[in-house]
Amino acid sequence: MILLNQMSFAYRKQAPLFDQMDWEVQPGQVIGLLGKNGAGKSTLMGLLAGLLKPTSGDIQVNGYRPFGRSPLFLQELILLPEENFLPEKNTMQRYIGSLAAFYPRFDRAKMNQLQKDFDLPYDQKLGRMSFGQRKKFLIAFAIASDCKLLLLDEPTNGLDIPSKSLFRKIVTANIEDDQTVIISTHQVKDVENLIDRAVIVNHGKVIFDEEMLSLSDQWYFGFGSQADEHSVYVEKSMGGYHYIAPLKADQQPSQISLEILFNAVIINRLHTPKPVNA
Numbered sequence: 001m002i003l004l005n006q007m008s009f010a011y012r013k014q015a016p017l018f019d020q021m022d023w024e025v026q027p028g029q030v031i032g033l034l035g036k037n038g039a040g041k042s043t044l045m046g047l048l049a050g051l052l053k054p055t056s057g058d059i060q061v062n063g064y065r066p067f068g069r070s071p072l073f074l075q076e077l078i079l080l081p082e083e084n085f086l087p088e089k090n091t092m093q094r095y096i097g098s099l100a101a102f103y104p105r106f107d108r109a110k111m112n113q114l115q116k117d118f119d120l121p122y123d124q125k126l127g128r129m130s131f132g133q134r135k136k137f138l139i140a141f142a143i144a145s146d147c148k149l150l151l152l153d154e155p156t157n158g159l160d161i162p163s164k165s166l167f168r169k170i171v172t173a174n175i176e177d178d179q180t181v182i183i184s185t186h187q188v189k190d191v192e193n194l195i196d197r198a199v200i201v202n203h204g205k206v207i208f209d210e211e212m213l214s215l216s217d218q219w220y221f222g223f224g225s226q227a228d229e230h231s232v233y234v235e236k237s238m239g240g241y242h243y244i245a246p247l248k249a250d251q252q253p254s255q256i257s258l259e260i261l262f263n264a265v266i267i268n269r270l271h272t273p274k275p276v277n278a
């Protein structure tokens with residue numbers, strides 16, 4: 001479980017990036033963490049991983065204060081950073097051999113299978129692999145670690161089209177009820193059918209936090225030559241209008257467009273039922 005209580009954070013000599021932020025995450029969810037460039041998504045991941053220390057307030061992850069960097073905390077957490085800096089001379093198997101020991105639940109059979117699924121060779125020097133291949137290797141490693149918290153920063157960046165859809169299938173198939181996955185991304189289409197919950201951060205706060213099921217029970221995401229007259233948000237696009245309107249009693253729930261949702265939230269047209277930090 002993740003608990004942020006009035007958490008503030010500022011980089012040295014800079015204005016606060018997070019300002020008294022409250023947030024709670026129960027285990028068992030795949031969360032899409034969205035926000036504009038510079039909103040603080042990677043910083044939040046750094047705070048959750050204990051790489052950064054809150055300026056004030058509190059963070060607890062699975063009962064630990066991340067910045068304490070307790071070994072018991074670290075063995076249940078894996079962070080896949082946006083840029084991967086890997087030991088170029090190591091082979092994949094040597095990398096696995098040296099790091100898997102840190103993760104008590106690491107599943108080598110699963111790792112082998114995921115390498116096959118991702119079309120990666122069994123062994124190769126990391127320095128001879130492409131950016132996308134290294135990313136797939138690290139995603140496979142993160143999943144095989146079986147950690148309670150997986151922090152994936154832009155995981156689909158650099159993945160080819162088949163690998164993106166494989167990524168969705170692999171996450172869905174391998175995540176258990178005691179695990180939490182937080183995916184920070186701008187590639188919203190890549191996670192639309194994967195996440196259970198959409199969280200949007202802006203100006204140091206969580207401005208939107210809603211489960212996808214609850215969203216599709218409340219709102220209809222439509223596209224047509226005309227927007228619904230009750231729309232709360234309308235966006236002109238090629239050939240028509242994207243809109244968000246209250247779901248009518250006789251309507252089937254629609255597919256949620258995270259891009260339209262994000263645009264609506266950022267200009268303050270859509271809120272969580274109980275606005276967080278309001």
Ligand SMILES: Nc1ncnc2c1ncn2[C@@H]1O[C@H](COP(=O)(O)OP(=O)(O)OP(=O)(O)O)[C@@H](O)[C@H]1O
Pocket residue numbers: 011012014017035036037038039040041042043044
């Ligand atoms: N090490 C650092 N020192 C000082 N400022 C930093 C540092 N890292 C990030 N920042 C600043 O903090 C803010 C948030 O950065 P962060 O990388 O967390 O945003 P982000 O939401 O992940 O952005 P993006 O979507 O562009 O990846 C930015 O204004 C950035 O310039």
